[in-house]
Amino acid sequence: MSQERLDERTETTCPRCAVGCRLRYDEATGRATGVEGARVNREGRLCPKGIAAFEGLDEDRLTTPLVRRDGDLESVSWEEALDRVASGIERVRERHGPDALAFFGAPRCTNEENYLLQKIARSLGTNNADNRARSCHDATAEAMEARLGSGGTTNSLDDLAEADVFLVAGANPAERQPIAFDRCVRPAVNDGAALLHLDPRANRTTRLATQHLAPHPGRDALAVALLVRAILDAGLEDRAFVAERTTGFDAFARSMERFDVAADAERAGLDPAAVREAAETFGEADRAAVVTGTGIEDDEGTTPNALLDLLLVTGNLGKRGVGMNPFRGLVNEQGASDMGARPDCLPGEAPVSDADARARVAAEWGVEPPAESGRSEPDLVREFGSGVRGAFVLGENPAVNRLDDATSERLFADLDFLAVQDVAPNETTAFADVVLPASAWAEKEGTVTNLDRQVQALRPAASPPGRARRDFDVLADLGARLTDIDFEYDGPPAVFDEMTRVNPLYAGMEYEGVLDGGERWPFSEGESEGQDILHRKRFRTGRQRAPLEPIDVAASGTAGDDRDSGDGDGLVLLTESRVDEDAGSPSARREAATVQINPADAATRDIVDGAQVAVESDRGTVTLRARCTDAVREGTVFAHASVADPLVGEGRTPVEVTQSRLRE
Numbered sequence: 001m002s003q004e005r006l007d008e009r010t011e012t013t014c015p016r017c018a019v020g021c022r023l024r025y026d027e028a029t030g031r032a033t034g035v036e037g038a039r040v041n042r043e044g045r046l047c048p049k050g051i052a053a054f055e056g057l058d059e060d061r062l063t064t065p066l067v068r069r070d071g072d073l074e075s076v077s078w079e080e081a082l083d084r085v086a087s088g089i090e091r092v093r094e095r096h097g098p099d100a101l102a103f104f105g106a107p108r109c110t111n112e113e114n115y116l117l118q119k120i121a122r123s124l125g126t127n128n129a130d131n132r133a134r135s136c137h138d139a140t141a142e143a144m145e146a147r148l149g150s151g152g153t154t155n156s157l158d159d160l161a162e163a164d165v166f167l168v169a170g171a172n173p174a175e176r177q178p179i180a181f182d183r184c185v186r187p188a189v190n191d192g193a194a195l196l197h198l199d200p201r202a203n204r205t206t207r208l209a210t211q212h213l214a215p216h217p218g219r220d221a222l223a224v225a226l227l228v229r230a231i232l233d234a235g236l237e238d239r240a241f242v243a244e245r246t247t248g249f250d251a252f253a254r255s256m257e258r259f260d261v262a263a264d265a266e267r268a269g270l271d272p273a274a275v276r277e278a279a280e281t282f283g284e285a286d287r288a289a290v291v292t293g294t295g296i297e298d299d300e301g302t303t304p305n306a307l308l309d310l311l312l313v314t315g316n317l318g319k320r321g322v323g324m325n326p327f328r329g330l331v332n333e334q335g336a337s338d339m340g341a342r343p344d345c346l347p348g349e350a351p352v353s354d355a356d357a358r359a360r361v362a363a364e365w366g367v368e369p370p371a372e373s374g375r376s377e378p379d380l381v382r383e384f385g386s387g388v389r390g391a392f393v394l395g396e397n398p399a400v401n402r403l404d405d406a407t408s409e410r411l412f413a414d415l416d417f418l419a420v421q422d423v424a425p426n427e428t429t430a431f432a433d434v435v436l437p438a439s440a441w442a443e444k445e446g447t448v449t450n451l452d453r454q455v456q457a458l459r460p461a462a463s464p465p466g467r468a469r470r471d472f473d474v475l476a477d478l479g480a481r482l483t484d485i486d487f488e489y490d491g492p493p494a495v496f497d498e499m500t501r502v503n504p505l506y507a508g509m510e511y512e513g514v515l516d517g518g519e520r521w522p523f524s525e526g527e528s529e530g531q532d533i534l535h536r537k538r539f540r541t542g543r544q545r546a547p548l549e550p551i552d553v554a555a556s557g558t559a560g561d562d563r564d565s566g567d568g569d570g571l572v573l574l575t576e577s578r579v580d581e582d583a584g585s586p587s588a589r590r591e592a593a594t595v596q597i598n599p600a601d602a603a604t605r606d607i608v609d610g611a612q613v614a615v616e617s618d619r620g621t622v623t624l625r626a627r628c629t630d631a632v633r634e635g636t637v638f639a640h641a642s643v644a645d646p647l648v649g650e651g652r653t654p655v656e657v658t659q660s661r662l663r664e
């Protein structure tokens, strides 16, 4: 970004991940510098991603509205572009009904922008509003909503630092959420807390681990079931908590008799003694906390549910230093869902089927949202050209997905109408009928919600380039064109106020308070009561007790399938969850060209370290250099998402790895 456009004095929130560090532009270095005294990065620290936050802001920007004519995108006036969006959406709605529309976005946009997006969708008569960052942690959030009444992290980074044990499952927070990790996990472990890492692959987080449990991919639920069984065997359950705060213990305990640590550990890929050791560490701790990531998301919620059982049995909910803490990914992943950019809920985790919640919204909007849940983003994309005829995409790139290229291209090409509002051209704009040039984070005003439910402000430190406009203003204009209801707002604070009236989690919050450092939801609980730590006396379901539920290992997708779980001769591919942000540096690119394979698996395939190998799935083949390493457990291989994407479909990907004929 050209430096003269940036204002040094403006404090804003880092856009690079969900930790929510506060920063400002530093003219002397041209980089970001942390804000001391901030809620998360108190000492003013930033990670390397955050320090580079202002870099690239000027690159490749869309600076003019574009409309497709005779196959080409042409520059037009804002009036014409917005008219075209309104008429495109209106036509689909008239011909095919509101549920033939899809609204996607936007975990990188503000709460106010997400609120407007879903308000447009719902006032047009559809709940087909979703954001794709939900795929990163939603199985976990769904399990938490069902059993605890909220998908939010149960605890705050502050009190998590008091844990005696951390169980990190399918995540790499040391690298992915570094400032959060350094704020609570690292100091606690340096002070003697235990860190159990449940992951088929060693990563940077494993370096600090006191014990690494590397299960077969897809066998996490079994691994957790065995931990619970060993805890029950050793009598380490928290009887008082079980009696006061849970239901169904007897049936649960009986159901656990199906599991046998000695007999089943190997099936999970683990050593029985290691399971017992980890169970003892977890069960004996006063405070044990779970941190989860994308690695346990592939199995319909079985692993997150098993982890909730583990926490409930050991009494690790509703106090400091404990709980179920999904460390979210994108800057406003939490907020997008909080604002109702999801098909099943209105703002504030309120199911669309809840008549009171619909009435609350109707009182504010003058229109009642539909009572039937909409469809998820992946489902909607699969219906492009059939059930879905028109789509509006705000700050997402759904054309990059896990469908094979030909299918994906056909689906996007089959839409009657596609509008994309983005800061830069991407794979999705290539299919768009209208492209609206948007503002980037450093150019906007509004609020975002971080991974521990802290609501903080974005402040504009620059203006958008060329004729690009702020996302907020564009959405308000579109709402006014598309609906009969009020979309006249005197800026983001006015939308924030309206949102707090329909969103029970944010009720009572004031924009001033957000500007003044930040506020946390559920706001009305009060700071000393239930804001930092959820479920203290009651769960968010409103009940004092949460159910213990038998762990259905068979339901965990791949558990019965030996090939998929890396038990048999086949291998299962592991990838990182993200493609772009890190692939840029030379070291990341070198890493990207390798496939990590366990030395034992390499030996049976005559593969030597450094050899060129073909990695083949049922979707395609990529050629990579083998790196033989114990960092991946037997039965699995690992490749960076940027090279592995052509191999990956839905769920886990079995692959075969063979010596490539082309030897170096």
Ligand SMILES: Nc1nc2c(c(=O)[nH]1)N[C@H]1C(S)=C(S)[C@@H](COP(=O)(O)OP(=O)(O)OC[C@H]3O[C@@H](n4cnc5c(=O)[nH]c(N)nc54)[C@H](O)[C@@H]3O)O[C@H]1N2
Pocket (backbone or CB within 6 Å): 017, 049, 136, 169, 170, 171, 172, 173, 175, 176, 177, 198, 199, 200, 201, 203, 216, 217, 218, 219, 220, 292, 293, 294, 295, 296, 328, 329, 330, 574, 575, 576, 577, 578, 579, 580, 581, 582
């Ligand atoms: N530097 C950087 N940081 C980022 C991002 C970025 O692009 N760059 N992206 C952000 C985003 S959007 C997200 S969603 C988060 C992601 O945050 P994480 O989920 O922590 O990220 P990953 O590195 O993908 O870690 C997933 C881990 O799950 C493991 N895994 C895979 N399969 C299984 C399994 O079956 N069982 C278990 N137990 N583990 C398994 C993998 O080996 C890997 O170690 O990171 C955020 N932070």
Ligand SMILES: Nc1nc2c(c(=O)[nH]1)N[C@H]1C(S)=C(S)[C@@H](COP(=O)(O)OP(=O)(O)OC[C@H]3O[C@@H](n4cnc5c(=O)[nH]c(N)nc54)[C@H](O)[C@@H]3O)O[C@H]1N2
Pocket (backbone or CB within 6 Å): 107, 108, 109, 132, 133, 135, 136, 329, 330, 394, 395, 396, 397, 398, 400, 401, 402, 421, 422, 423, 424, 425, 426, 438, 439, 440, 441, 471, 576, 577, 578, 579, 580, 641, 645
């Ligand atoms: N195949 C495959 N699929 C994946 C992943 C993968 O690695 N491979 N990763 C998964 C994960 S973890 C995630 S979080 C999702 C992420 O999926 P997406 O959110 O679709 O991520 P990006 O591809 O980075 O696209 C983000 C787009 O938003 C635009 N943008 C950024 N800021 C703004 C803004 O303020 N306003 C507007 N209007 N636009 C903005 C960017 O220019 C970019 O085009 O994808 C998931 N799906």
Ligand code: SF4
Pocket (backbone or CB within 6 Å): 014, 015, 016, 017, 018, 019, 020, 021, 045, 046, 047, 048, 049, 050, 051, 177, 178, 179, 180
């Ligand atoms: S940890 Fe996340 S929010 Fe904090 S500086 Fe790094 S990228 Fe930004």
Ligand SMILES: [Mo]
Pocket (backbone or CB within 6 Å): 133, 136, 329, 330, 577
């Ligand atoms: Mo993500």
